[in-house]
Each structure stands twice: as C-alpha cells, then as structure tokens.
Amino acid sequence: MTGFEQAIWATARPGGDVDTTCAIVGGIVAARLDLDDLPGAWLEATEPLPHWLGVRVRPGPSRGGRPLWPWAGTS
Structure with missing residues (x-):
C-alpha cells in the first residue's frame, strides 16, 4: 500500500462526506508525490x-x- 492509498483509506474510514474529504486529501497528498507513488490500478482507472x-x-x-x-x- 502506498502513502497515497493509506491517506485515502484513512480519510474514508470514518465516513461522513467521504467524496469531498478524499478529494481534498488526495489532492494535497498527490501534490507531494511522484506519479510512480500512486497506485497503478488507480491510474489505469482514470479517464483522460x-x-x-x-x-x-x-x-x-x-x-x-x-x-x-x-x-x-x-x-
């Protein structure tokens, strides 16, 4: 599991407004990482x-x- 993936799951686990909080946390964490640090399966699932x-x-x-x-x- 990558740092990005851990951050997303830690954010989603408590519930609440998960789509918004995960989008915010994902943007912040991704800004500090290289593309290689993002889960490959998640990259393949994105749309251009x-x-x-x-x-x-x-x-x-x-x-x-x-x-x-x-x-x-x-x-």
Whole structure:
C-alpha cells in the first residue's frame, strides 16, 4: 500500500462526506508525490482530460495510446 492509498483509506474510514474529504486529501497528498507513488490500478482507472482544456501531456501510463496524466504546463 502506498502513502497515497493509506491517506485515502484513512480519510474514508470514518465516513461522513467521504467524496469531498478524499478529494481534498488526495489532492494535497498527490501534490507531494511522484506519479510512480500512486497506485497503478488507480491510474489505469482514470479517464483522460478533454482535449479542449489545452493542457500539455506528460509521459506516463496510457490507455489506448492516450496518456492518462496531463498537466497544465505552459510550453
């Protein structure tokens, strides 16, 4: 289990507004990690961002030849 996964499960365990609290904690923890620190199965389950967002795509996991982890770079 990764630090990211542990943080999400620790946040979800008490219940309450789980989707919101996990989204907040996930964003904070993910900002401090490399993509390699995120669970591979969770990365594979994500959907790509729409092309109209105009984000540059970073190399990483892909599904059907499309990268999964775009980031908002300027170049």
